[in-house]
Amino acid sequence: xxxxxxxxxxxxxxxxxxxxxxxxxxxxxxxxxxxxxxxxxxxxxxxxxxxxxxxxxxxxxxxxxxxxxxxxxxxxxxxxxxxxxxxxxxxxxxxxxxxxxxxxxxxxxxxxxxxxxxxxxxxxxxxxxxxxxxxxxxxxxxxxxxxxxxxxxxxxxxxxxxxxxxxxxxxxxxxxxxxxxxxxxxxxxxxxxxxxxxxxxxxxxxxxxxxxxxxxxxxxxxxxxxxxxxxxxxxxxxxxxxxxxxxxxxxxxxxxxxxxxxxxxxxxxxxxxxxxxxxxxxxxxxxxxxxxxxxxxxxxxxxxxxxxxxxxxxxxxxxxxxxxxxxxxxxxxxx
Amino acid sequence: xxxxxxxxxxxxxxxxxxxxxxxxxxxxxxxxxxxxxxxxxxxxxxxxxxxxxxxxxxxxxxxxxxxxxxxxxxxxxxxxxxxxxxxxxxxxxxxxxxxxxxxxxxxxxxxxxxxxxxxxxxxxxxxxxxxxxxxxxxxxxxxxxxxxxxxxxxxxxxxxxxxxxxxxxxxxxxxxxxxxxxxxxxxxxxxxxxxxxxxxxxxxxxxxxxxxxxxxxxxxxxxxxxxxxxxxxxxxxxxxxxxxxxxxxxxxxxxxxxxxxxxxxxxxxxxxxxxxxxxxxxxxxxxxxxxxxxxxxxxxxxxxxxxxxxxxxxxxxxxxxxxxxxxxxxxxxxxxxxxxxxxxxxxxxxxxxxxxxxxxxxxxxxxxxxxxxxxxxxxxxxxxxxxxxxxxxxxxxxxxxxxxxxxxxxxxxxxxxxxxxxxxxxxxxxxxxxxxxxxxxxxxxxxxxxxxxxxxxxxxxxxxxxxxxxxxxxxxxxxxxxxxxxxxxxxxxxxxxxxxxxxxxxxxxxxxxxxxxxxxxxxxxx
Numbered sequence: 001x002x003x004x005x006x007x008x009x010x011x012x013x014x015x016x017x018x019x020x021x022x023x024x025x026x027x028x029x030x031x032x033x034x035x036x037x038x039x040x041x042x043x044x045x046x047x048x049x050x051x052x053x054x055x056x057x058x059x060x061x062x063x064x065x066x067x068x069x070x071x072x073x074x075x076x077x078x079x080x081x082x083x084x085x086x087x088x089x090x091x092x093x094x095x096x097x098x099x100x101x102x103x104x105x106x107x108x109x110x111x112x113x114x115x116x117x118x119x120x121x122x123x124x125x126x127x128x129x130x131x132x133x134x135x136x137x138x139x140x141x142x143x144x145x146x147x148x149x150x151x152x153x154x155x156x157x158x159x160x161x162x163x164x165x166x167x168x169x170x171x172x173x174x175x176x177x178x179x180x181x182x183x184x185x186x187x188x189x190x191x192x193x194x195x196x197x198x199x200x201x202x203x204x205x206x207x208x209x210x211x212x213x214x215x216x217x218x219x220x221x222x223x224x225x226x227x228x229x230x231x232x233x234x235x236x237x238x239x240x241x242x243x244x245x246x247x248x249x250x251x252x253x254x255x256x257x258x259x260x261x262x263x264x265x266x267x268x269x270x271x272x273x274x275x276x277x278x279x280x281x282x283x284x285x286x287x288x289x290x291x292x293x294x295x296x297x298x299x300x301x302x303x304x305x306x307x308x309x310x311x312x313x314x315x316x317x318x319x320x321x322x323x324x325x326x327x328x329x330x331x332x333x334x335x
Numbered sequence: 336x337x338x339x340x341x342x343x344x345x346x347x348x349x350x351x352x353x354x355x356x357x358x359x360x361x362x363x364x365x366x367x368x369x370x371x372x373x374x375x376x377x378x379x380x381x382x383x384x385x386x387x388x389x390x391x392x393x394x395x396x397x398x399x400x401x402x403x404x405x406x407x408x409x410x411x412x413x414x415x416x417x418x419x420x421x422x423x424x425x426x427x428x429x430x431x432x433x434x435x436x437x438x439x440x441x442x443x444x445x446x447x448x449x450x451x452x453x454x455x456x457x458x459x460x461x462x463x464x465x466x467x468x469x470x471x472x473x474x475x476x477x478x479x480x481x482x483x484x485x486x487x488x489x490x491x492x493x494x495x496x497x498x499x500x501x502x503x504x505x506x507x508x509x510x511x512x513x514x515x516x517x518x519x520x521x522x523x524x525x526x527x528x529x530x531x532x533x534x535x536x537x538x539x540x541x542x543x544x545x546x547x548x549x550x551x552x553x554x555x556x557x558x559x560x561x562x563x564x565x566x567x568x569x570x571x572x573x574x575x576x577x578x579x580x581x582x583x584x585x586x587x588x589x590x591x592x593x594x595x596x597x598x599x600x601x602x603x604x605x606x607x608x609x610x611x612x613x614x615x616x617x618x619x620x621x622x623x624x625x626x627x628x629x630x631x632x633x634x635x636x637x638x639x640x641x642x643x644x645x646x647x648x649x650x651x652x653x654x655x656x657x658x659x660x661x662x663x664x665x666x667x668x669x670x671x672x673x674x675x676x677x678x679x680x681x682x683x684x685x686x687x688x689x690x691x692x693x694x695x696x697x698x699x700x701x702x703x704x705x706x707x708x709x710x711x712x713x714x715x716x717x718x719x720x721x722x723x724x725x726x727x728x729x730x731x732x733x734x735x736x737x738x739x740x741x742x743x744x745x746x747x748x749x750x751x752x753x754x755x756x757x758x759x760x761x762x763x764x765x766x767x768x769x770x771x772x773x774x775x776x777x778x779x780x781x782x783x784x785x786x787x788x789x790x791x792x793x794x795x796x797x798x799x800x801x802x803x804x805x806x807x808x809x810x811x812x813x814x815x816x817x818x819x820x821x822x823x824x825x826x827x828x829x830x831x832x833x834x835x836x837x838x839x840x841x842x843x844x845x846x847x848x849x850x851x852x853x854x855x856x857x858x859x860x861x
Contacts, residue, residue: 134472134473135476139383264477265477265478266476266477266479267476267477268476268477269476271384271458272385272386272387272388273429274426277433278425278429279477279478280436302421303429306425310398310426311388
């Protein structure tokens with residue numbers, strides 16, 4: 001297959017990045033391919049920091065060969081690649097480094113141990129962390145595809161995206177994605193299912209049906225959107241990292257906020273006010289059990305909205321979107 | 336509307352069409368045009384951080400921080416919608432509330448010169464961006480994030496202090512109180528005033544940047560109880576004379592080239608900590624303040640019949656690094672430090688306010704003599720390029736016996752540029768020169784030093800006029816204004832060459848009469 005044919009195939013497959021942001025992969029790669037820069041870098045993002053998500057680990061465990069083949073295809077498309085970084089969170093690194101070394105052949109690939117936590121999964125933070133810089137997001141523009149790792153154009157895609165590239169090139173892509181089911185679900189795990197399904201269908205297909213006393217968070221434990229039982233039958237599950245976390249109403253609003261906030265106040269980069277201080281503001285309220293104080297309702301709504309619209313990067317606005325969805329649906333869920 | 340001019344964009348701000356240069360920073364444009372946009376983490380000296388999220392505007396319907404937007408043709412900008420107003424207030428409130436979380440944070444200290452009160456920090460990162468040696472950085476993440484010293488030694492340049500919008504960074508207050516106490520109790524007190532003070536102290540009392548207040552500074556110091564007030568620029572004339580001689584000598588012998596200027600103390604600190612192998616390239620001539628201190632203690636003391644040890648010398652400096660310089664043991668002459676203490680411009684201003692001295696209505700007083708009269712060359716030491724200009728004027732005379740034309744080389748230094756490289760024909764010889772404005776720019780020529788004969792480095796962009804001890808705010812516009820004050824003095828002075836200073840001649844006739852004495856008081860002992 002010619003390079004042009006491969007890119008055409010990726011484009012017509014409709015594949016979107018599986019790291020959470022969902023940008024069309026074919027379009028992204030074609031732009032770089034046409035510009036044909038002298039040197040580029042490729043980063044395979046296996047940070048998998050979004051709480052609840054386990055699909056990248058699943059791929060590494062079961063489809064490592066296929067993943068490497070997908071990376072090889074990319075290298076074939078971009079022979080000017082100076083280096084490929086397989087960027088793995090610490091436990092994945094320990095587990096799979098040696099296996100990857102055996103499989104990589106003559107790929108200029110380095111298995112890179114993620115030096116930080118949740119933050120490092122954000123593409124620009126990932127690039128900074130490889131360069132040894134502080135873990136904080138970069139300003140955009142310039143985009144990584146223009147000025148990325150070591151100031152060279154850089155492709156950053158999720159582990160699953162490369163796995164799907166392997167499938168596309170070999171004609172076995174069936175427009176599927178991995179769903180991780182977790183939380184209080186009866187049958188948790190990682191499942192390979194069609195991209196366009198409602199949450200309800202995914203839950204049923206994986207033997208995890210839920211009832212009126214339950215609700216879900218879709219897309220990630222930190223930045224996923226909450227849906228009530230009534231919503232899941234019409235809501236597409238194709239969002240974020242494809243994780244569906246099931247919750248029971250016996251867990252209170254405050255408990256959920258607390259769990260998320262304890263994680264986020266430590267794991268945000270500290271750069272921007274809405275995220276660093278906004279999250280802390282909410283955390284303090286939760287800690288003092290004041291989340292449901294009616295006199296604070298407006299203020300809480302404002303701080304959450306501010307997090308959504310005025311954060312520096314996607315992690316902040318993602319967290320905001322998560323809180324906003326639960327906050328606006330709280331009365332419906334807990335009556 | 337007529338056809339658009341090249342590189343110009345037409346944008347709409349709050350419904351009004353405006354023509355503006357394409358690519359200009361949106362926040363800077365809005366501020367220039369008096370839009371009241373709040374901002375804490377932005378400073379025109381540095382790349383935007385887009386961190387405080389106060390300068391929010393709507394750009395084509397999307398909410399963005401204006402500091403991160405480059406103006407493009409056709410942009411529709413809204414600065415005052417209800418939504419924008421609300422978001423700004425929320426973020427400002429969050430920043431204010433963060434003080435509660437930080438209230439128990441400690442202070443830390445660089446060399447007992449610069450003090451950082453972490454309870455006042457607002458995480459804007461301006462100090463981090465201003466530091467030329469990365470001596471401070473963020474430590475920790477999220478709610479635990481702090482600005483903290485790194486392993487890199489601080490060079491005391493004070494740029495962090497000059498850029499902190501929250502007054503979290505200041506000069507060491509214990510040290511300040513100690514100096515205030517000394518001024519009260521010491522018997523014979525002599526102050527010397529750096530050239531760039533006269534273009535900046537007035538700012539703290541409502542004077543415009545252009546206003547020259549040198550004689551008011553003298554009056555203020557006398558009101559504080561100083562017996563004599565001298566001009567550090569006089570020391571600069573001596574430095575110039577000695578440095579010109581050394582330059583000629585080293586050019587002839589081709590030894591230890593390029594020669595580095597040495598009047599910037601932060602620059603010297605940088606070399607000491609980071610590139611000690613380059614120290615021998617420094618001129619051996621002492622900085623003006625130190626020479627002036629030596630002359631006060633060992634020459635002027637005799638004139639008034641006092642022992643050197645009984646004189647308390649305070650330098651009024653635009654600089655925080657000078658505080659570290661005066662403690663250097665190798666400067667001790669006959670058991671005595673040339674200068675006892677240093678007050679920055681801001682510290683002096685604060686002290687005057689504390690003592691309720693009515694600066695504005697003080698009657699102007701001239702500097703005392705014989706160390707109070709400087710040439711134009713001595714005064715321009717306060718701007719980047721000044722030291723070199725002064726030295727070249729005198730070198731020209733020493734080599735040719737002719738007077739250099741009036742503002743010899745001044746035009747070379749009137750632009751604000753990070754790295755200035757040029758060749759000068761000096762009596763048939765080609766002199767390869769570099770002027771580095773801002774220490775960060777030194778890194779650009781660090782690896783090609785052999786391409787030069789003479790290099791001036793000023794750690795603070797703009798030179799001493801924008802030093803770490805100067806009043807806030809500072810930016811390129813203010814630098815330019817303060818600069819003009821000193822350049823204008825140079826233009827107006829009848830004598831523009833250091834070696835022609837009549838008082839300098841007197842000092843050389845009466846005191847610095849032989850090489851040995853000159854070396855003792857004007858050169859660093861190696």
